[in-house]
Amino acid sequence: MIIVQKYGGSSLATAARIRNVAKKIVAFRRRKKGISLVIVVSAMGGTTDRLINLANMVSKSLQGRELDRLLATGEEVSSSLLALAIRSQGSSAISLTGAEAGVITDRAHTKAKILSLDTGRIREELKRGRIVIVAGFQGISDEGEITTLGRGASDLSAVALAKALDAEQCEIFSNVKGIYTADPSKVRAAKKISQISYDEALEMAGCGAQVMQGRAIELAKKFGIPLFTGSSFSKEKGTIICKEPIVEAPLVSNVTLNEAEAKVSIFRVLDRPGIAARIFAPIARAGINVDMIVQNVSKAGYTDLSFTVAIEELERTIKIAKKIARQIGAGNVGFDKDVARVSIIGLGMISHPGVAARMFSVLAKNGINIKMITTSEIKISTVVPKKDGKKALRAVHKEFIK
Amino acid sequence: MIIVQKYGGSSLATAARIRNVAKKIVAFRRRKKGISLVIVVSAMGGTTDRLINLANMVSKSLQGRELDRLLATGEEVSSSLLALAIRSQGSSAISLTGAEAGVITDRAHTKAKILSLDTGRIREELKRGRIVIVAGFQGISDEGEITTLGRGASDLSAVALAKALDAEQCEIFSNVKGIYTADPSKVRAAKKISQISYDEALEMAGCGAQVMQGRAIELAKKFGIPLFTGSSFSKEKGTIICKEPIVEAPLVSNVTLNEAEAKVSIFRVLDRPGIAARIFAPIARAGINVDMIVQNVSKAGYTDLSFTVAIEELERTIKIAKKIARQIGAGNVGFDKDVARVSIIGLGMISHPGVAARMFSVLAKNGINIKMITTSEIKISTVVPKKDGKKALRAVHKEFIK
Numbered sequence: 001m002i003i004v005q006k007y008g009g010s011s012l013a014t015a016a017r018i019r020n021v022a023k024k025i026v027a028f029r030r031r032k033k034g035i036s037l038v039i040v041v042s043a044m045g046g047t048t049d050r051l052i053n054l055a056n057m058v059s060k061s062l063q064g065r066e067l068d069r070l071l072a073t074g075e076e077v078s079s080s081l082l083a084l085a086i087r088s089q090g091s092s093a094i095s096l097t098g099a100e101a102g103v104i105t106d107r108a109h110t111k112a113k114i115l116s117l118d119t120g121r122i123r124e125e126l127k128r129g130r131i132v133i134v135a136g137f138q139g140i141s142d143e144g145e146i147t148t149l150g151r152g153a154s155d156l157s158a159v160a161l162a163k164a165l166d167a168e169q170c171e172i173f174s175n176v177k178g179i180y181t182a183d184p185s186k187v188r189a190a191k192k193i194s195q196i197s198y199d200e201a202l203e204m205a206g207c208g209a210q211v212m213q214g215r216a217i218e219l220a221k222k223f224g225i226p227l228f229t230g231s232s233f234s235k236e237k238g239t240i241i242c243k244e245p246i247v248e249a250p251l252v253s254n255v256t257l258n259e260a261e262a263k264v265s266i267f268r269v270l271d272r273p274g275i276a277a278r279i280f281a282p283i284a285r286a287g288i289n290v291d292m293i294v295q296n297v298s299k300a301g302y303t304d305l306s307f308t309v310a311i312e313e314l315e316r317t318i319k320i321a322k323k324i325a326r327q328i329g330a331g332n333v334g335f336d337k338d339v340a341r342v343s344i345i346g347l348g349m350i351s352h353p354g355v356a357a358r359m360f361s362v363l364a365k366n367g368i369n370i371k372m373i374t375t376s377e378i379k380i381s382t383v384v385p386k387k388d389g390k391k392a393l394r395a396v397h398k399e400f401i402k
Numbered sequence: 403m404i405i406v407q408k409y410g411g412s413s414l415a416t417a418a419r420i421r422n423v424a425k426k427i428v429a430f431r432r433r434k435k436g437i438s439l440v441i442v443v444s445a446m447g448g449t450t451d452r453l454i455n456l457a458n459m460v461s462k463s464l465q466g467r468e469l470d471r472l473l474a475t476g477e478e479v480s481s482s483l484l485a486l487a488i489r490s491q492g493s494s495a496i497s498l499t500g501a502e503a504g505v506i507t508d509r510a511h512t513k514a515k516i517l518s519l520d521t522g523r524i525r526e527e528l529k530r531g532r533i534v535i536v537a538g539f540q541g542i543s544d545e546g547e548i549t550t551l552g553r554g555a556s557d558l559s560a561v562a563l564a565k566a567l568d569a570e571q572c573e574i575f576s577n578v579k580g581i582y583t584a585d586p587s588k589v590r591a592a593k594k595i596s597q598i599s600y601d602e603a604l605e606m607a608g609c610g611a612q613v614m615q616g617r618a619i620e621l622a623k624k625f626g627i628p629l630f631t632g633s634s635f636s637k638e639k640g641t642i643i644c645k646e647p648i649v650e651a652p653l654v655s656n657v658t659l660n661e662a663e664a665k666v667s668i669f670r671v672l673d674r675p676g677i678a679a680r681i682f683a684p685i686a687r688a689g690i691n692v693d694m695i696v697q698n699v700s701k702a703g704y705t706d707l708s709f710t711v712a713i714e715e716l717e718r719t720i721k722i723a724k725k726i727a728r729q730i731g732a733g734n735v736g737f738d739k740d741v742a743r744v745s746i747i748g749l750g751m752i753s754h755p756g757v758a759a760r761m762f763s764v765l766a767k768n769g770i771n772i773k774m775i776t777t778s779e780i781k782i783s784t785v786v787p788k789k790d791g792k793k794a795l796r797a798v799h800k801e802f803i804k
Contacts, residue, residue, distance in 0.1 A: 018460050059486040081468075081472060082460075
C-alpha cells in the first residue's frame with residue numbers, strides 16, 4: 001500500500017522545520033508497518049521568489065529553458081535535505097528529481113503539462129524499503145530538458161504520482177490546518193470543514209482562497225483521488241476533499257473575500273454575436289486571467305461589459321481594452337480599484353433556490369451596495385466597495401454558517 | 403579555436419557581478435570572432451558554505467549521495483543565471499550540468515575523480531554558435547548519480563575540459579589579479595609575477611597560498627596546458643602558469659606565510675624501519691593532511707618526530723597520535739599552536755646553493771627563532787613563533803625579491 005504525502009514550502013522553510021517533517025515521516029513509517037511512502041516536496045519557503053528575483057536582476061527577458069533549470073534547483077535542495085534528515089533519524093530514504101521520478105512533460109517551459117509518468121525507479125526504490133522523496137514542480141521533456149509545471153504545481157506532482165502509483169491516499173501538508181468556512185484571520189467565527197467536494201474546493205481556489213492549486217484539485221477529481229489537507233505543524237485532523245459527501249451537503253460551505261481584484265468596464269459595446277470573443281481573446285493571449293464577467297442587458301443594440309482582473313494586471317488590461325474598444329467601435333473604458341469580491345460556495349445551493357436573494361438582502365440590511373453579481377450552480381459572487389469587504393464577509397458568514 | 407574560461411564564486415557572488423562577468427564574456431566574444439567559448443562556473447560566493455551548513459543542521463551523519471545532489475545545485479544556479487545574463491546582452495548561450503557536459507567520474511561521492519570526458523554535447527552547442535556555460539565541481543558516475551569533485555574543484559573541471567576540448571588556453575578568473583611574490587595584504591612590497599612554473603605554483607598551493615586548486619595545477623602540468631590566472635574585476639594582465647620559463651628563473655619567486663597550522667611532536671620513538679608509516683598511515687586514513695614532517699637525528703636508537711597539521715585538525719590529530727604512541731611504545735605527544743610557517747619557493751634554488759643559509763641568517767638577524775625546517779628542491783620552509791610570522795615574511799621577502 002502506497003501513500004503520497006506532499007509538504008509545502010512553509011513546512012520546509014528552515015532546517016528545524018525540515019527536521020520536524022522528517023520526524024513526522026519517520027514516526028508515521030514506524031507506526032504503519034508495510035506502508036510505502038512517497039514524499040513530494042516544494043522548495044524551502046522563499047526560495048523560488050529569491051531565484052526569480054535573481055533572474056530578473058541579471059536579465060531583462062527571461063528564457064524558459066534557463067529559468068526552469070534555475071527554479072528546479074529549489075526542490076532539489078529541499079528533497080536532498082529531507083532525505084539527509086530522514087536518514088539521520090534512522091530510516092532509509094532517497095531523493096529523486098522530477099526527471100528521475102519519471103515525470104515526463106511537454107516542452108512548454110515554465111508551464112509544462114505532464115504527459116506521462118514512468119514510476120519504475122520509484123517502485124524499485126520502494127521495494128528496497130526506502131522512503132522516496134520526489135522534487136515536486138518539475139519534470140523532463142522528451143528532449144531531455146528540465147521543465148517546471150507552474151507556480152504551486154508541487155500539489156499537481158503529488159496528485160499525478162498518487163494516480164500513477166495507485167496510491168491509497170494523497171495528503172497535502174502546509175501551514176494551514178485545513179479548509180475553513182471562511183479565512184479565520186478575517187472571520188473569528190470561521191470553522192474548519194471536515195469534508196468538502198472537489199467542485200466546492202475548485203470554486204474556492206478560483207475565488208483566491210489559499211486552498212490548494214486548482215489544477216491539482218481538477219486532476220484529483222478526474223481520477224477520484226481523495227485529497228487530505230492539513231498542517232504539518234499540528235496533529236489536528238484536516239479536511240478531506242472528495243466526491244460529494246454522502247451526508248446532505250450544507251447550503252453554503254464557504255464564504256470568501258478577495259480584495260486583490262479590480263473591475264474594468266467597456267461601455268457602449270455593439271451587441272452582436274462574437275463580440276465577447278473579440279474582447280476577451282486578446283486579453284487571454286496576453287496571459288491575463290479574467291474572473292467575473294458581466295454583460296448588462298442590451299439597450300438599443302448596445303451593451304456595457306464589465307469584468308474583474310487581478311489588481312497587478314490592471315494597467316496592462318486597460319491598455320489592451322482601450323485598443324480593442326477602438327477596433328470594435330465601442331465607447332470608453334473605465335475601471336474601479338476600490339472593490340472587493342465576496343462569494344458564497346456550496347453544493348447545497350443546487351437544490352435550494354432563493355440563496356442568492358438571501359445573500360443580497362443580508363448585504364442590503366448592512367447598507368452595502370452591490371456593484372456586480374455573477375452566479376454559477378454552486379457559487380454566487382458579488383462585488384462590493386472595498387471598504388465594505390470585511391463587513392460583508394462577516395455578515396454573509398453569520399447568515400449562512402451555523 | 404576554443405578557449406576555456408573559469409569564473410570563481412566571488413566573481414559571481416551577486417546579480418551585479420554576474421551581469422559584469424556576462425558583459426566581459428560578450429565583449430570578448432565580439433572582439434574575437436571565430437573563437438568558441440566554454441565557461442566553467444563555481445557556485446555564487448557563499449552558497450556552498452550555506453548548503454553545507456543546512457545539511458549539518460538537518461543531519462548528524464552526512465550521506466555522500468544526498469550531499470552531492472545538494473551541493474551540485476550551487477553551480478546549477480550560477481550557470482543558469484550566467485546563461486540568462488549573456489542572452490539578455492544579446493549573445494547566444496546555454497548552460498549544462500556536469501553530467502550534460504559529459505564529465506564522467508568514479509562513484510566516490512564528495513571527492514570523485516574524473517574518469518573520462520565525453521564532449522559531444524559541448525561541441526554540438528559550440529557548432530550552433532552558442533557560448534557553453536558548464537557547472538563546475540560536478541560530474542556523473544556510471545550509475546547515473548551526481549557526484550562532486552571536492553572543494554575548489556571547479557578549477558579542475560576547467561583544466562580537464564580544456565584538455566578534452568583541445569583548447570587553446572585555459573583562463574581562471576577570480577577576485578585576485580594574479581600571483582604575487584607574497585600576499586599583498588601582508589607585504590606591501592609584494593609584486594605581481596607575470597609567469598611562473600607549474601612546480602612553483604604547486605608548492606605555493608601546498609603552502610596555503612590562495613593560488614588555484616593543487617589538483618588543477620597538477621593536471622595542467624601533466625598535459626602542458628598553460629593556465630592564465632587573473633581578476634574578473636580588472637583589465638590588468640594576470641599571471642601565466644606554464645612550463646619553466648625560457649628566461650632565467652629568479653632565485654626565489656614567492657614567499658608565503660601560513661598561520662593556520664599547529665605543530666605536533668611524538669617523543670622517544672624507537673627508530674626502526676617502517677615506523678613512519680605506522681605513524682602517518684592512520685592519520686592519513688582519518689583524512690588529515692600532514693604538511694611538514696621532521697625527524698630528528700636518532701640518539702641511542704630513539705628519535706623525536708614532528709609534523710604540522712591544519713589547526714582545525716589538531717584535536718583529532720592528537721587523539722590519533724596518542725593512540726599510535728601507545729601502540730608503538732613511544733613517549734609523550736606534544737603540540738604547539740603558536741607557530742607560523744614561512745616558506746620560500748623558487749626554481750632558481752636548484753642551481754644556487756646557499757639559499758637556505760641566507761634565509762636562516764636573515765631570520766637570525768631579525769632575532770627570530772626557528773623551530774622546524776624542511777627543504778625540497780625548490781622550497782624551503784621554516785616554522786617560527788606565530789608572533790614573529792609577519793615580521794619573518796617581510797624580512798625574507800625583502801632579502802630575496804628585488
